[in-house]
Amino acid sequence: xxxxxxxxxxxxxxxxxxxxxxxxxxxxxxxxxxxxxxxxxxxxxxxxxxxxxxxxxxxxxxxxxxxxxxxxxxxxxxxxxxxxxxxxxxxxxxxxxxxxxxxxxxxxxxxxxxxxxxxxxxxxxxxxxxxxxxxxxxxxxxxxxxxxxxxxxxxxxxxxxxxxxxxxxxxxxxxxxxxxxxxxxxxxxxxxxxxxxxxxxxxxxxxxxxxxxxxxxxxxxxxxxxxxxxxxxxxxxxxxxxxxxxxxx
Ligand code: PEP
Numbered sequence: 029x030x031x032x033x034x035x036x037x038x039x040x041x042x043x044x045x046x047x048x049x050x051x052x053x054x055x056x057x058x059x060x061x062x063x064x065x066x067x068x069x070x071x072x073x074x075x076x077x078x079x080x081x082x083x084x085x086x087x088x089x090x091x092x093x094x095x096x097x098x099x100x101x102x103x104x105x106x107x108x109x110x111x112x113x114x115x116x117x118x119x120x121x122x123x124x125x126x127x128x129x130x131x132x133x134x135x136x137x138x139x140x141x142x143x144x145x146x147x148x149x150x151x152x153x154x155x156x157x158x159x160x161x162x163x164x165x166x167x168x169x170x171x172x173x174x175x176x177x178x179x180x181x182x183x184x185x186x187x188x189x190x191x192x193x194x195x196x197x198x199x200x201x202x203x204x205x206x207x208x209x210x211x212x213x214x215x216x217x218x219x220x221x222x223x224x225x226x227x228x229x230x231x232x233x234x235x236x237x238x239x240x241x242x243x244x245x246x247x248x249x250x251x252x253x254x255x256x257x258x259x260x261x262x263x264x265x266x267x268x269x270x271x272x273x274x275x276x277x
Contacts, residue, residue, distance in 0.1 A: 031234050033250070033276035034190055034257035036091065036153055037070040037264025038121060038238075048076050051265060052083045058270040063087045066257075066276035069119050069153070070264065074107055077117055091119030091153060094127060097141045109148040120145050121259075123155040123175070125196045135178035142189065143182035151188040153259060154179055155238070156217075160197035168195075169216045176220055186221070186229045190236055192259040193217060198239025200261055207248050207255075210237045214254035243268030246275040 043051070051070075060066065071091040072080045081090045092112050100108030112120060122145060123138035133141075142152050156175035158168045172193065183189070193213050198205050205213075214235045222230035237249055238259030249255055260272055 031232060031256045032064075033066045034234050034236050035066060035068050035269075035273045035276065036119075036121070036190075036192070036236065036238075036257075036259045037068075037269055038093065038124070038259055038261050039070065039072045039265060040093070040126070040261060041073055042265060043072065043076060045076075045079070047265075048072060048080060049083070052080055054267050054270070055088060056083070056085045058273070060270060060273045061277050066273055068273055071119070071121055077112075078115055081116065089118050091121055092117055093121050093124070095120050095122070095141065095145055095150070097137060098144055109145045109150055113149050117150075119151045119153060121153045121155065121192075123179075125155060125157055125194055125199060128155075129159075129196070135175050138175070139178035139182040142179050146183055146185070146188055151190075153190045153192050153236075155192045155194050155259070157192075157194040157196050157199075157239075163195065163197060168213060172213060172217060173220050176217060177224065180221075180225055186225065186233050190234045190257075191217060192236050192238050194238035194259060200240070202240050204240040204242075204245050204249075205237065207252050210249055211252040211254055214252065218254055241272060243271035246272045250275040 068088045069091045071093050096106040096108045122141045127133045142154050145152050156172045158171040162171045195205055217235050218230050234256035236257040236259050237255050241258045241260045242263045
């Protein structure tokens with residue numbers, strides 16, 4: 029199978045030039061497992077992408093936090109996939125719950141974005157996850173399956189997609205899913221891929237967990253058989269991000 033552990037850092041809408049420099053310096057000085065063991069991708073706000081790319085060690089990579097759904101043009105305030113490719117940005121996060129919920133991005137819109145970003149040569153961290161209300165009503169698996177289906181319907185290859193399971197109730201709340209809760213949903217997502225896309229895609233696609241991951245809880249989460257890494261918000265701005273990277277081994 030050989031799914032390489034993946035650790036993404038989503039800096040969200042945070043940082044000044046000085047703070048960004050400090051985070052990158054910490055990352056550059058860290059001793060972490062080699063690129064053969066763990067893939068590390070950090071995602072600063074758009075305005076810092078080129079700056080971070082220019083300073084960051086060469087074994088770590090950068091991701092944008094969003095991109096426009098189609099070719100650029102008269103879409104004020106948007107950033108196109110072509111622009112990211114032009115800047116040499118290899119990854120983009122799409123479908124984050126903050127965009128789905130605050131900016132009303134639908135499953136279909138996210139599916140279109142993923143397909144367009146892939147068509148331009150970007151690699152995609154595609155986020156799915158249920159709200160607390162959906163979990164409590166027993167619809168977690170149906171919700172993440174519908175979000176994944178909307179992507180699967182639009183893409184012809186999963187080679188450049190990392191699927192991030194991020195329960196909304198665990199994002200930025202300090203309430204982390206238990207290792208068993210994370211494993212259960214990751215297992216269901218892999219089963220969904222197996223039954224609806226194919227055995228090879230199910231076996232090879234990395235499914236990473238996000239939601240209040242920190243230096244203290246990452247190790248146990250990382251031992252779960254279907255947890256292939258993490259998407260980290262708050263803790264990716266702190267030195268403990270290094271401990272999370274190290275949980276790959
Ligand atoms: C995120 O926003 O992707 C995230 C996982 O945030 P946090 O780690 O802060 O919960």
